[in-house]
Amino acid sequence: MHPRRKLITVARIEQLILTDDFDGSEAVETIAFSVDGSDYLIELNAENAATMRQALRPFIEAGRRVPRLVTAHGTWPGTPHPVRRKTAVRARAGRVRAWARLTGVRVADRGVISAKVFALYDEAMAQDST
Numbered sequence: 001m002h003p004r005r006k007l008i009t010v011a012r013i014e015q016l017i018l019t020d021d022f023d024g025s026e027a028v029e030t031i032a033f034s035v036d037g038s039d040y041l042i043e044l045n046a047e048n049a050a051t052m053r054q055a056l057r058p059f060i061e062a063g064r065r066v067p068r069l070v071t072a073h074g075t076w077p078g079t080p081h082p083v084r085r086k087t088a089v090r091a092r093a094g095r096v097r098a099w100a101r102l103t104g105v106r107v108a109d110r111g112v113i114s115a116k117v118f119a120l121y122d123e124a125m126a127q128d129s130t
Helices: 046-062 085-103 115-128
Strands: 029-035 038-044
Touching: 029 046, 038 046, 085 115
Parallel strands: none
Antiparallel strands: 029 038
16 A cells, blocks of 8 residues: 555445335335235335234234245245246156156256256257157
8 A cells, every 4th residue: 555545434324215105204114915916015104004904904813824935825935936837847857857868968867957958958859849
């Protein structure tokens, strides 16, 4: 470091300000909820959050809880498609493994199949259909 230069420390503060999605005031929390298979997030101030919870209370008390790992409409949180699609993925993986063994392409009996093997399979299937 040059002797005349001073080391300057700069602090950075980032502030997240939530806005109530219902009335535009400053929100204090985010509430997650699901209706008819769609998941929602809403930022609300304390009064609107209490109003929402009070309005939903009879329905919550009459309903039943769903484990956190799977939402009410059958998806893992953060995934856009139903869990049942995994069955189709496994079936395709089985077809790719079988094809690979028949054609001499090396593939493990278990675990992840490389994208290269999938590409070879797709190419072979495209040639067979023409």
